[in-house]
Amino acid sequence: MLYKVLYVDDEPDLREVVKFTLEMSNQLIVETAASGEEVLMLLRTDFYKAVVSDYQMYGMDGIQLLKEVRQEFGPIPFILFTGKGREEVVVQALNNGADFYLQKGADVNSMFAELENMVLQAIRRHEAEKAMRDSEERLELAMEATNDGLWDFDLTENSLFWSSRSLRMFGYSLGELQPSVENWRENIHPEDRPIVERHLQEYLEGKYETFELDYRIRHKKGSYVWVKVKGKIVARDDNGRPIRLIGTHTDITKQKLAEERLRQSELRFLELFETIGSGVTIYDVKNDGATSDDYFVKEANRASVNLFGQPKERLIGHTLGEVSPGIGGTTFIAAAQKVWKTGTPLRLPATHFAAMDAWLENSIFRLPSKEVVVITDDVTLEHKQRSELMASEERWKYALEGSDQGVWDWNIVTNETYFSKRWMEMLGYEEGEIQLDYNAWLERIHPDDQTSTIVQLQSYIKGETDSYQSEHRLRCKDGTYKWVLDRGKVMDRALDGKPLRMIGTHTLIEEIKQNELALRQANAKLNLLSSLTRHDLINKLMVVMGYVDLLKKKNIDPDSEHYLTRMDKVLRSLHTEVKFTKDYQDLGLKEPQWQRLSTLLSDMDSPVNMSVDVDNITVYADPMLIKVFRNLLDNSMRHGERVSNIRIHTYLNENDLTILWEDDGVGIPSDQKERVFQWGVGKNMGLGLFLIRQVLSITGMTIKETGEFGRGARFEIYVPSEAFRLSGQAP
Numbered sequence: 001m002l003y004k005v006l007y008v009d010d011e012p013d014l015r016e017v018v019k020f021t022l023e024m025s026n027q028l029i030v031e032t033a034a035s036g037e038e039v040l041m042l043l044r045t046d047f048y049k050a051v052v053s054d055y056q057m058y059g060m061d062g063i064q065l066l067k068e069v070r071q072e073f074g075p076i077p078f079i080l081f082t083g084k085g086r087e088e089v090v091v092q093a094l095n096n097g098a099d100f101y102l103q104k105g106a107d108v109n110s111m112f113a114e115l116e117n118m119v120l121q122a123i124r125r126h127e128a129e130k131a132m133r134d135s136e137e138r139l140e141l142a143m144e145a146t147n148d149g150l151w152d153f154d155l156t157e158n159s160l161f162w163s164s165r166s167l168r169m170f171g172y173s174l175g176e177l178q179p180s181v182e183n184w185r186e187n188i189h190p191e192d193r194p195i196v197e198r199h200l201q202e203y204l205e206g207k208y209e210t211f212e213l214d215y216r217i218r219h220k221k222g223s224y225v226w227v228k229v230k231g232k233i234v235a236r237d238d239n240g241r242p243i244r245l246i247g248t249h250t251d252i253t254k255q256k257l258a259e260e261r262l263r264q265s266e267l268r269f270l271e272l273f274e275t276i277g278s279g280v281t282i283y284d285v286k287n288d289g290a291t292s293d294d295y296f297v298k299e300a301n302r303a304s305v306n307l308f309g310q311p312k313e314r315l316i317g318h319t320l321g322e323v324s325p326g327i328g329g330t331t332f333i334a335a336a337q338k339v340w341k342t343g344t345p346l347r348l349p350a351t352h353f354a355a356m357d358a359w360l361e362n363s364i365f366r367l368p369s370k371e372v373v374v375i376t377d378d379v380t381l382e383h384k385q386r387s388e389l390m391a392s393e394e395r396w397k398y399a400l401e402g403s404d405q406g407v408w409d410w411n412i413v414t415n416e417t418y419f420s421k422r423w424m425e426m427l428g429y430e431e432g433e434i435q436l437d438y439n440a441w442l443e444r445i446h447p448d449d450q451t452s453t454i455v456q457l458q459s460y461i462k463g464e465t466d467s468y469q470s471e472h473r474l475r476c477k478d479g480t481y482k483w484v485l486d487r488g489k490v491m492d493r494a495l496d497g498k499p500l501r502m503i504g505t506h507t508l509i510e511e512i513k514q515n516e517l518a519l520r521q522a523n524a525k526l527n528l529l530s531s532l533t534r535h536d537l538i539n540k541l542m543v544v545m546g547y548v549d550l551l552k553k554k555n556i557d558p559d560s561e562h563y564l565t566r567m568d569k570v571l572r573s574l575h576t577e578v579k580f581t582k583d584y585q586d587l588g589l590k591e592p593q594w595q596r597l598s599t600l601l602s603d604m605d606s607p608v609n610m611s612v613d614v615d616n617i618t619v620y621a622d623p624m625l626i627k628v629f630r631n632l633l634d635n636s637m638r639h640g641e642r643v644s645n646i647r648i649h650t651y652l653n654e655n656d657l658t659i660l661w662e663d664d665g666v667g668i669p670s671d672q673k674e675r676v677f678q679w680g681v682g683k684n685m686g687l688g689l690f691l692i693r694q695v696l697s698i699t700g701m702t703i704k705e706t707g708e709f710g711r712g713a714r715f716e717i718y719v720p721s722e723a724f725r726l727s728g729q730a731p
Helices: 012-023 036-045 062-073 087-095 108-146 164-169 181-187 193-204 253-275 302-308 331-342 380-402 421-426 438-442 447-461 510-553 558-583 597-602 625-639 688-697
Strands: 003-008 028-033 050-053 078-082 100-103 148-154 159-162 211-218 224-236 242-251 279-285 295-300 346-353 358-366 372-378 406-411 417-419 468-475 481-493 499-508 593-596 609-613 618-621 645-653 656-663 702-705 714-719
Touching (some): 003 012, 003 036, 003 108, 012 028, 012 108, 028 108, 036 050, 036 062, 050 062, 050 108, 078 108, 087 100, 100 108, 148 164, 148 224, 159 181, 164 242, 181 211, 193 211, 224 253, 279 302, 295 302, 302 372, 358 380, 406 421, 406 481, 417 438, 421 499, 447 468, 447 481, 468 499, 481 510, 510 558, 593 597, 597 609, 597 625, 625 688
Parallel strands (some): 003 028, 003 050, 050 078, 078 100, 609 645
Antiparallel strands (some): 148 159, 148 242, 279 295, 346 358, 358 372, 468 481, 481 499, 593 618, 645 656, 656 714, 702 714
């Protein structure tokens, strides 16, 4: 093979001699140049295997040319051929990358032979290095394509090489980390380091064909990268001892994470499988699945083992007929065979299994592997409770029927409603004449009662009240209406608390309502009589008061004047009390009503600053409730002495409500706090606070005074849960 080289010298004759001599061996083709500048120009336009240069030339000398060549053309072989033999030239040439240095001498034949040898040796070494680099680049590209890194471990030098891909795998760029055996060992995860070192030693001792291991190496960021390392001994010394290993790194972090997730998932599945309350049994099915001996227990969880009542080792590998004799006669085997053949799941209703003396519900599935899975729930206790509940409900219904109460049973989900025989008789119906649903009751409620009744029912169903109770009228078969007391309770709820079933009673209260009407009518007559009597009494009092006033204007003795003054005071007090009875003559006469506090209090005209914070509160009270607050205002203004501010607010205590009336007056002494509510106690008539308590008590409300004397009065009105509603709850 011929190599083309370039020889530069400023001596024309020497250029010709060197060219002729080097070409004689038929291995080199020599082109010549007269200066360094010409060499650079030729190298830019043609390809040469090597450059031979004189040292001392006009313009650019050999060292300068060497520097230019190395900078622009890289590692092309360069031989410095010169007559200068100074040591500093030799050192300078070699330091700047000359491959060889040859001094011109008198022994021409030997000199030219050595020059030819240097040229050929430099070219072949350069080609070998280039071939090695090309090979390494191809290998590096191949490794990049497979996403693997390359490592090379020289045991004689105890040195380690990592490819750029390996470095990037661990977070480093090329040149950022100089790999070494020491930092390789330091970066291995502490838990893996002894395993890796032992495995490597055992491989070097010949225990394994190849070196292959998964372990973790610390990333530049501090985390760890899982790598699969494969390697092989590629060189040994004369005694057969390994001296060099080459191998690869493969990043398997994602694979390891996936394996860990799979492992955790399997652990969770096994934990769920073992801890689930239902029995789970997996069967291998042989033959056609027609008998209990065709079902072999492959796996059973703890609950299933408990159901069979045998150790797990007595179940696995045995047939269902062996572990549960007598099951072949049940419908279970036929159902299991159907599922096994069709793949359609089945759920069997609760069935009594005599061998286990238990009521069991079974769900049967077929896996893609053709194995049959049976999920079993022991419902023996539920079955017993359900039977007892049904018997109890029957006894309860019979008892209520005997007590002359009508019974209703409402399925809230479907609206289906059971009405007892007595319920129908109360309204004049025979069995079969009324549609058994919720609307049969709803459409019979009197139009005037319907809204309030539905609101009370819905409030209870939503959990806003503790009980449901309503008095309303129901239409009878003949078109008349009867008053009933309707009471009920939710008996069954879903897991989210939503009511599913409600049971209750209707009690006829027609006679009670008639008595109430008669009482109201009697009270009305008494009020009329009281009004007439009061009118006459006031007129007569005014006449007497007039005569007293006339007598006082006469010239009378002091004793008579004193008695007339006392008489006038008594008459005026009597006059005020008679007028006061007019305001309270209707107390308890009218039905209580739902009244919004904010509306009531907004109508009050207070002479001092009044702060009201009772939004969204509605109470059930006598229509005279407004007089309660007017009397409290009158009490504050009359007896507080220095009242400038009144505050009305509420607070909830569990299920009850408290309304607070507070002023900043002098307050009430501790020994008077209860006496102020008694008849006749007070600076005036002593009726105001007494009648307040009477008005409130009609619907179960109470009042007490809890203020601190000297800091103001504080009245607390307690309202029971059934006598108040928050926003959106009032009828």
